[in-house]
Amino acid sequence: MKNGSCRVAGFWVASLTLASCGTEGRFDPDLRGWMNGGLDTAPAAAQAAPRPQPDNRGVITFANGQVAVAQAGDTPATVAARLGLDAGQLASHNALPADAPLRSGAVLVLPTKVAQGTVARPTGIAAIVTDPFAKGTGTKPAAPSPQTPSEHVVASGETAWSIARKYDVTVQDLASWNGLPANMDLRVGQRLIVPKPGTKPDVLATTVPGTGSPTPKPPSAATPLPDETTAPASEPAPDAPTTDLGATRTAASGGGPLRMPVSGSIIRVYEKGSNDGIDIAAPSGTPVTAAGAGSVAAITRDTAGVPIIVVRHEGDLMTVYTGLDGVDVAKGDTVSAGQSLGKAGNDGFVHFEVRRGFESVDPEKMLN
Incomplete structure (x- = not known):
């Protein structure tokens, strides 16, 4: 029986692996957008708003916290020095050594609030061309974003896909907001900012103009619900056993x-x-x-x-x-x-x- 169970499990794993390759051969562990039917989970998460732009020091200020976006060559220590934070505290808050190299675009959640910077200076042509009629030459302070993303601390066994499903967002949005690598690799203790999911399309509203919206079919329309007689309990249920961890x-x-x-x-x-x-x-x-x-x-x-x-x-x-x-x-x-x-x-x-x-x-x- 055990070998039979393993074979059945192996069959399902293989089937899901093949199914999740999608129509274009790309591996999609979330099974979103693969087919129209029972496995189509595309409506489960609508596209979130893009991550706000950081200020001139790489800081994004939300209504409920702040994060720093790493630049090329950054480590937690260099980010901390740029923001006037304790390097050890910033590193441990994000489950990293202070000298760990960071990917460009990776996000560090700040343990304490720092002062807001100014709008990041434009590059290229925009940095050269100026408006001769503009008044003042000072820099514009960066405004805090009204968005309130959730913060998630990665636990052992979690993946980017399981976290995305938990918060009802796409894994692509989770990756872009946190600067994740292409393989979606996470570390235990890593702090992620999770954007609010976008607005899901109203299925009933997507009808041909002039035809009206279809009326949903109630669950009992085809077959009436069976009569159900519930016998009263003769005696109260026993108390749940308590587990003594010390005894284990x-x-x-x-x-x-x-x-x-x-x-x-x-x-x-x-x-x-x-x-x-x-x-x-x-x-x-x-x-x-x-x-x-x-x-x-x-x-x-x-x-x-x-x-x-x-x-x-x-x-x-x-x-x-x-x-x-x-x-x-x-x-x-x-x-x-x-x-x-x-x-x-x-x-x-x-x-x-x-x-x-x-x-x-x-x-x-x-x-x-």
């Missing part, structure tokens, strides 16, 4: 040399080759500590900018910690068991690995 924690062997790096339930166990560590539930801001005494061998970051800390211990052991938001140690530091390494991030868990040399081992067998 997998028991450790009790005789290992290491301690739990974070106080929480083990929500994913070790499986060599597929999960070379354990995932421990940890709300954002939970302290993450060294599982044993040792020295910080390395601090790096994954592709989403999330810190990864490696601590070397006696006996050729190494422990690895990821899913952190902040780091309290530096490479080469000597740490004691229980010493703070940083704080848990926004993923809801901390990933913890134990390695002997380059081989992963089950962390639960090493915990005391």
Whole structure:
């Protein structure tokens, strides 16, 4: 039965993949505009208004916040310097290292408000030709946009298409407003500005002049609704069971040399080759500590900018910690068991690995 289910799932995945290629061979994971029928979701999202133009410093001021549009060669640090903001605060607010290179046109959501700039100076011919009858030579202050886009923080597993569907906008509008790359790549913690969807066409109004609008057919017009007799409940429904997350924690062997790096339930166990560590539930801001005494061998970051800390211990052991938001140690530091390494991030868990040399081992067998 299991293999049959896999084959059915594989069939549907293949069918949807082929269907989503569209009539011109372009991959359209959102299935919008592919065909007229059940899969046509084009009416689901009308085109939004274009993103407002930034001021001379690259800032767009909305009624409910501000964003900065990156220029070629920008990093969060250079944008922060241009706007008089703290580079670390701007970078962490957008889940990026301060020195991360930015795409031209990419958007950074500002953590605090900055003063409005002036209208961006025109380029080319428009910058040379002036109106001899115009009064005054001063620059015009940039007016705030009346638009109020939503702000969305990307969570693990989300895509540009799923976010676009959630807010009822097209993925093209989401991409153009945020300067996304062609592959629509997102990072966990990235802040997106989501425009208000455009006005959807009134289907009933699109009729030939003089014919009037058709009357919608009620659901019960073809077949009357069946009689329904609902029996009264003989007794109240039982209370929903409460889940004790602490009780879901997998028991450790009790005789290992290491301690739990974070106080929480083990929500994913070790499986060599597929999960070379354990995932421990940890709300954002939970302290993450060294599982044993040792020295910080390395601090790096994954592709989403999330810190990864490696601590070397006696006996050729190494422990690895990821899913952190902040780091309290530096490479080469000597740490004691229980010493703070940083704080848990926004993923809801901390990933913890134990390695002997380059081989992963089950962390639960090493915990005391």
